[in-house]
Amino acid sequence: MSSTAETSTKAPVTWTAPVPVVPAPELHVWNSLTRSKVPFVPLRGRRVTWYNCGPTVYDASHMGHARNYVTQDILRRIMRDYLGYDVDFVMNITDIDDKIIVRARQSYLVRQLREKHAELSSELLQTVQDAWKSYFASTLVRFAPPAPPHESETDPVAAAEQRAGEGGWEQVARLAEDPEWRAKASAEAPKFSMWFKALNDSRSAQVAAAVALGAGETSAEQAALLIDASEDVLSAHLDKTLGHTVSDPAVFRDLAAYWEGAFFDDMARLNVERPTTLTRVSEYVPEIVSFIERIVSNGFGYVDEASPNRNVWFDTVAFDGGVCGASKHTYAKLAPWSKGNRELLEEGEGSLSTGASTTRGKRSAADFALWKSAKPGEPAWPSPWGMGRPGWHIECSVMASEVLGEQIDIHSGGVDLMFPHHDNELAQSEAAHQCGQWINYFLHTGHLHIEGLKMSKSLKNFISIDEALSRFSARQLRLAFLMQPWNSRMDFRESAMAEVRAAETSFNNFFANSKALLREAAARGATFSDGKNRYGDAEKELAARLADAQLQFRAAMCDNFDTPKGIDLLLQLVSRTNVYEKATARALVNVSLIEAVAQYVSSMLRMFGLGTGVVREGEIGWGTEAASGGVDTESLLQPYLVALSSFRDSVRRLARSGAPHTELLQLADRLRDIDLVDLGVALEDQEDGQALVKLVPAAELRAAREEKERLQAEKAARKAAAAAAAQQKRREQLERGRVAPADMFRPPHAEGYGTWDEQGIPTHDDKGEALAKKRRKNLEKEYERQTKLHTDYLAARDAGEID
Structure with a gap:
């Protein structure tokens, strides 16, 4: 009892709170609102509310979409899977939009034309000719030389028709044969080549159709050929003349639904996760109407009462400088330099919403549509202002607010949306919520250029996601984005993809080597020891490199998600580990240390979304495709592979001992380079005469083999060309x-x-x-x-x- 009392009266143990040698980095992000890197502070603990602008679904997704959505997926994964935030990620689908309306009408009307003209007829040919003339007049007629003065003076109408008709086209076509003239025309009109091709293809088809009609041929095949070749010129003409007759809402929804499905298929192939919540504009029209009513009642919107259209406009003049509590509203926070840019403002309103007939009643050129009154040929919903549809900008304000509340941590999207879309979102949301800061952090991904130029169909450098995935794997594309700063312009070049392939190969080789060493260690047993110390100076140095890489990697991720530095750190760590492994006798390699490095590198790469298939605990590599029946094929095959490898080692030793059987070496190499490659087995010859057995996906090994064969073929071709050149030079010398x-x-x-x-x-x-x-x-x-x-x-x- 006395000893217990004694103990209780002793002074507490002295303890000094540790001071970190290296403080934990705090996340800083590039905020477009401040145009600087700022500390990231969520509103509610570790929960992050995040709204990402989704696609307008009217056509196939392209590499610009990939750049944006893969990048946003990477940032989301870093915040959630590495930095430990709870991310509520909301994304919208724009399924009400001018582009969708026009494309849906055009597709529908061309489809109707096909059904109406199942066979070739003079009526169909006349329709195509009218469409062709209209298309030419709106695109390339400017390049047709003017009629001679005396002709234009005597009959100006005929001169104009000549310039806009076949005569003008023939002049343009002749001029286009001159490369220098064509280059100048393309500089003046970047879409020249695209327009010229559409007109030329249609013109050739018209000639063929006229010949067929003259010969009495009216087959369905001839009709289809004419329409197919003329679809571009027909689409615009039919929409202009018949677009107002399209009234079935299903026409517009069906097109949007089709391309929405195609978009998510592409995203799945790129390993982009679906959002926590997906919203569609068409599902939020009542909420949009209520939101607009709040803006109008707060004094920042107005109805064009004088016009029969009854459009509802946002009042940028009233908002800019307006007061909200202690805060003062500011319009165009994100891109004040673009404020008043008429071209961007009109582009933001859409092709169906510009011109005097649709903008009449606006108080200021910068005002933008909150609600567009219905016009023939457009989908419409009821509202206090009559039948109509939402403006483009209002949709995101409403859906983000409905799902995430009146103040949001992060809003993201492509930098091309900064003005006017995102600036208009901010204005109308702060006007509705009567707040000074609706979004705390705006994250804008950089532009994507192709070989130094902005991607464009007219420049023939437009790459769809489907085309990109036919040339590169999803992992390679994601690696390409990771190796560039997320918020800077990215130039997608073939030379850059060569660097990506090299990085992927480095990781692949490292994973294969590491797994081979681990399998050998497992075969020796967990308790194996030969009394030799495997943790000397080399191991201490590598362990220090691993610890330092982990610290630097976290600092890089917290420094505005610096993924290029992160990938470089992982590659450096792999390189240093390879140096250690090569410099150490195989029997003395510290396999546990190799495993620690490999697991760390693997987990970081998978965190970036570079993994595939099923990932088991402690998995090394990108992941493993699920095997049928849940069988671990690696464990099942390993004993047989080791036996096969040992047989090959023996055959090689026999041949090298002096036995006159060089064919055995060739047989062994065939086993290595062909037979086992197709089984997903790589044998790497070692100095000790025992091959290192690696299990690598057969596709990777075949690709490596094909690349080696390609390089060898190129080398042989260069050698043959050099020999031929030398021989030719020799013959010329002799002829002299x-x-x-x-x-x-x-x-x-x-x-x-x-x-x-x-x-x-x-x-x-x-x-x-x-x-x-x-x-x-x-x-x-x-x-x-x-x-x-x-x-x-x-x-x-x-x-x-x-x-």
């Missing part, structure tokens, strides 16, 4: 020696000389004048050179080398 030196200065080989010495060297010209001493000396030198060339020629002729 065909003329005997005694004849080289005589006709027909030379003119202007009249007298020669016994060797055949000229002494006088053809006028009888003696040659100057200097000239004679030069001729003697030429004679000596020709003598050597002729000697070589004779020798080659005698040897059959030349005729």
Whole structure:
């Protein structure tokens, strides 16, 4: 009892709170609102509310979409899977939009035309000709030379028709044959080549159709050929003349639904996770109407009462400088330099919402539509202002607010959306919520350029996601994005993809080596020891490299998600581990340390979304495709592979011992390079004579083998070309020696000389004048050179080398 009392009265143990040698980094992000890197502070603990602008679904997704959505997926994964935030990620689908309306109408009307004209007819040909003329008049007629002055003066109408019709086209087509003229035209009109092709293809099809009709041929195949070749010129013409007749809402929804499905299929192939919540504009129209009513009641929106259209506009003048509590509203926070940019403002309103008829009643050119009144040929919903549809910008404000609340941590999207879309979102949301800061952090991904140029169909550098995935794997594309700063412009170049392939190969080789070493260690047993210390200075240095890489990697991720540095750190760590493994005797390699590095590198790469298939705990590599029946194929096959490898080692030793059986070596190499490759087995010969067995996906091994064969073929082709060039050069040299030196200065080989010495060297010209001493000396030198060339020629002729 006394001892217990004694203990209780003793002073507490002295303890000093540790001071970190390296403080934990805090996340800083590039915020477009401040145009600087700022600390990231969520509103609610570790929960992050995040709204990402989704696609307008009217066409196939392209590499610009991939750049944006893969990048946002990477940032989301870093925040959630590495930095430990709870991310509520919301993304919208824009399924009500001018582009969708126009594309849906055009597709529907062309489809109707096909159904109406199942066979070729003069009526169909006339429709195509009218469409062609309209298309030419709106695109390339400007390049047709004007009619001669006397013609334009006598009949200006005929001159105009000539310029806009076949005559004008023939002039443009002739001019386009001149590359220099065509280059100038393309500089003036970047879409020149695209327009020219559409017109030319249709014109050729019209000629063929006219010939077919003349011969009495009216087949369905001929009709289809004409419509297919003329679809571009038909689409615009049919929409202009018949677009107002399209009234079925299903026409617009069906197109949007189709391309929405295609978009998510592409995203799945790129390993982009679906959002926590997906919203569609068409599902939020009542909420949008209520939101607009709040903006109007707060004094920042107005109805165009004087016009029958009854559009509802956002009042940018009232908002800019307006007061909200202690805060003052500011319009165009994100891109104040674009404020008033008429081209961007009109583009933001959409192709169906510009022009005097649709913008009449606006108080300011910068005001934008909150609600668009219905026009024939457009989908419409009820509202207090009559039938109509939402403006483009209002949709995101409403859906983000409905799902995430009146203040949101992060809003993201492509930098091309900064103005006017995101600036208009901010304005109308702060006007509705009467707040000074609706979004705390705006994250904008950089533009994507192709080989230095902005991606464009007219520049023929437009790459769809489907096309990109036919050339590169999803992992390679994601790696390409990871190796560039997420918020900077990215130039997608073939040379950059070569760097990506090299990085992927480095990781692949490292994983294969690491797994091979681990399998060998497992075969020795968990308790194996030969009494040798496997943690010396080399191991301590590698362990320190791992710890330092982990610290630097976290700092990089917290420094505005610096993924290029992160990938570089992982590659450096892999390289340093390879150096350690190569410099250490195989039996003394510290496999546990190799495993620690490999697991860390693997987990970081998978965190970036580079993994595939099923990932088991402690898995090394990208992941493993699920095997049928849940069988671990690696464990199942390993004993057989080791036995097969041992057999090959023995065969190689036998052949190298002096036995005259070199065929055995060839057989062993065939086993390594062909048979086992197709089984997904790589054998790497080691200095100790025992191959290192690796299990690698057969596709990777075949690709490596094909690449090796390609390089060998290229090398052989270069060698053959060099040999052919050398042979040609040799023949040319020998041909120069065909003329005997005694004849080289005589006709027909030379003119202007009249007298020669016994060797055949000229002494006088053809006028009888003696040659100057200097000239004679030069001729003697030429004679000596020709003598050597002729000697070589004779020798080659005698040897059959030349005729």
